[in-house]
Each structure stands twice: as structure tokens, then as C-alpha cells.
Amino acid sequence: MTLTILFAPGDALWNNYRAPLIDALDAAGLNAVLTREADPETVDYIVYAPGSALTDFSPFTRCCAVLNLWAGVERIVGNPTLHQPLCRMVDPALTQGMVEYVTGHVLRYHLGLDDHITRQDGVWRPEAPPLASQRQVAMLGLGALGQTCARALAGLGFAVDGWARTARTVPGVTCHAGPEGLQNVLSRAEIVVTLLPRTPGTENLLDADRLSLLPRGARLINPGRGHLIDDDALLAVLDSGQVAHATLDVFRMEPLPAEHPFWAHPRVTVTPHIAAETRPHSAAQVIVDNIVRGQAGQPFVHRVDPATGY
Structure with missing residues (x-):
């Protein structure tokens, strides 16, 4: 046949x-x-x-x-x-690409690399970052990609909280589920990674109320889906300093229109949907x-x- x-x-x-x-x-x-x-x-x-x-x-x-x-x-x-x-x-190659993107940007935030690159002003500041074990990272989404990235971060020593709609078990990761679990994870996350699918239940998951739960100065990495985050709410918390910086790889409209405020915002890094190919x-x-x-x-x-x- x-x-x-x-x-x-x-x-x-x-x-x-x-x-x-x-x-x-x-x-x-x-x-x-x-x-x-x-x-x-x-x-x-x-x-x-x-x-x-x-x-x-x-x-x-x-x-x-x-x-x-x-x-x-x-x-x-x-x-x-x-x-x-x-x-x-x-x-497997897509998964590996996502692991490299996520770990790279988590380490970038953790080590404060942006500050070292932009603050070349002749002032000697011997300020070392904390160890990874002292840095709380939240992985929102524990599917195949989320679990692999969470394990990679845990393997580097980060304290990783994982969240999914339903209960999961991931070695080396403290897992949470449901609305209360999401609140707990966000309330202590210094770096948040979103790797959830787009569904009616995840649309605008990170809205103004949930973004306000983050510790002041938190960082956000979104290589998942553009619709997971309320754009206007994110811009508001970036402007206020509640969120110190966001690295965004996915957007509601792609390519991201040239006039979109994300392009010019000093606290946003735009990457053109390249996290995982x-x-x-x-x-x-x-x-x-x-x-x-x-x-x-x-x-x-x-x-x-x-x-x-x-």
C-alpha cells in the first residue's frame, strides 16, 4: 500500500x-x-x-x-x-533552542549583564551577584518545554518554582498548581519565565492584578505566547518600576508593528520570535x-x- x-x-x-x-x-x-x-x-x-x-x-x-x-x-x-x-x-532541537534561550536570559538578568554593558562610566563597583541558589525563578508552564527549561535552571542551582493549572512533579523543582499556587509563585519570583500555551484559560494570565504581586524589580521573560500578558498592564508596571525589565520573544501581532511602544521602551528587550525554531x-x-x-x-x-x- x-x-x-x-x-x-x-x-x-x-x-x-x-x-x-x-x-x-x-x-x-x-x-x-x-x-x-x-x-x-x-x-x-x-x-x-x-x-x-x-x-x-x-x-x-x-x-x-x-x-x-x-x-x-x-x-x-x-x-x-x-x-x-x-x-x-x-x-528535540526546538526544545534545545528554548533551553538555550531561557537559560541565557535568566543568567543575563541574574548576573546583571545589562548594567555592566551599559554602565561603562569609569566607576569601579565590586558588587558580585548572589549565587543562583539565592535567586528565585518562576517557570509558568510545565509542559515538555517548561519542564526541560525548569530542570536546566535547577541544574544550574537556581531556586525554581514551577506552576501549572494541574499538579505536576518535576525533579529539582518546587511545583504549584491552581490560582492560589500561581499567587504564591508570583509573590516571590525575582525572574519569571512564561512557557504556557495560548488557551482561553491563559489569555491575559499576567494581568494588572497578577503583575502587581511580583516583588518590586522583578524581571520577566516571555518566549511562550504573546497573549499570555496584558500589554497595557505590562507597560504600566514597567513604567512604575514594579517590573525592572521584560524580554519578549512573542507578541499578539507578528511581526511586531514598528510603532508598538515595546520597541522604544528602555526596559524592554524585543527578540523576533527566535527562542525556539x-x-x-x-x-x-x-x-x-x-x-x-x-x-x-x-x-x-x-x-x-x-x-x-x-
Whole structure:
């Protein structure tokens, strides 16, 4: 039997992913045709990415699964025509990139590197930072990315609080859950990292009330989703000094408009959604591994729960 795999994203992604996907399919011994066009009733699997022109999944009656190229699925999970299993991307290279971004910026804040770079005024200030064990870091979100980053920070010696909607256990991390747990975590966090998915329950999670819980001078790092933070509330606490600095990699509108106040704010670092990038060769292997599982009758990995949105 020849499998038909429809690649639904656009031209740029096709050019990047075509060869790695074909190589991974061949290495797995799958008899498959990877194509950008096919009769819907002949398609066995769909490779998808946000922004694809494909929005109606109902004609794909034979399709076993929709395999997303990105970790985020908020732009597809609510599609009423989607009745096939949906799997998000959990790519080892993407995870490694996120760990490097998060640990790099946590260390930047912890060591006060910005001050050393900008304050070259000829004054000798022998002021050493505290040890990592004396620095309280909060990881909001304990999914695959959040847990890996939290463990990496704990491994460097940081005192790490982790928070999720439901109870989790992560070695080396003090875990909290629910609204009261979030309040406790924020009230003592010197550095906050947000790695939550975008769902109705996380929209504007960090609003004016919750941002006010932070100790004065806290730092914020958001490589998760732009909608997790109320932009106006964040600007207010930055202006007041309640939050000393924010490093933001994701935004409600991307690219971030040139006129947005984040660009010019002296207490904001903007990075252009580069914290974690899906790499074609490693992501192709994740896609093909799930196809192999599907053909063997095994459960798909990284399958999205439509009720939770991730």
C-alpha cells in the first residue's frame, strides 16, 4: 500500500521540508508519496502549519492524523471541521533552542549583564551577584518545554518554582498548581519565565492584578505566547518600576508593528520570535515517527486534547 501524505503549508516550508521528509520516510521503509496536491479522499496524513490555505478538513475522510509542524496549535485546534487526531510538534532541537534561550536570559538578568554593558562610566563597583541558589525563578508552564527549561535552571542551582493549572512533579523543582499556587509563585519570583500555551484559560494570565504581586524589580521573560500578558498592564508596571525589565520573544501581532511602544521602551528587550525554531531535519523525523506509529496501530505521540487546547 502506498501512503499519500499531503504537505499543506506554503512554498517556503515545502522547499525546506521536502527533502528531509522524503529522507525520513525512506529511512523508515515507508512506501509513501509526499505531495502538495491530492484528492482529499486519497490522503492518509496531512502535514500542517499555521497559515496554511487548508481550512476545511471534512473532505479528508481517510486521513489518519493531522501533524503540525509547530508546537503551537491554537490556530487549528478549534476548527469545527477537524475530526482527525491532531498532533503538535515536540522537536528535540526546538526544545534545545528554548533551553538555550531561557537559560541565557535568566543568567543575563541574574548576573546583571545589562548594567555592566551599559554602565561603562569609569566607576569601579565590586558588587558580585548572589549565587543562583539565592535567586528565585518562576517557570509558568510545565509542559515538555517548561519542564526541560525548569530542570536546566535547577541544574544550574537556581531556586525554581514551577506552576501549572494541574499538579505536576518535576525533579529539582518546587511545583504549584491552581490560582492560589500561581499567587504564591508570583509573590516571590525575582525572574519569571512564561512557557504556557495560548488557551482561553491563559489569555491575559499576567494581568494588572497578577503583575502587581511580583516583588518590586522583578524581571520577566516571555518566549511562550504573546497573549499570555496584558500589554497595557505590562507597560504600566514597567513604567512604575514594579517590573525592572521584560524580554519578549512573542507578541499578539507578528511581526511586531514598528510603532508598538515595546520597541522604544528602555526596559524592554524585543527578540523576533527566535527562542525556539523548528528544524526541518529533526522535525521531519518527529513527523515520520508518528506516521510509523499510526501505521502500526499504536497511539500517536504529542496528540492534542481538544478540550484543553494542547
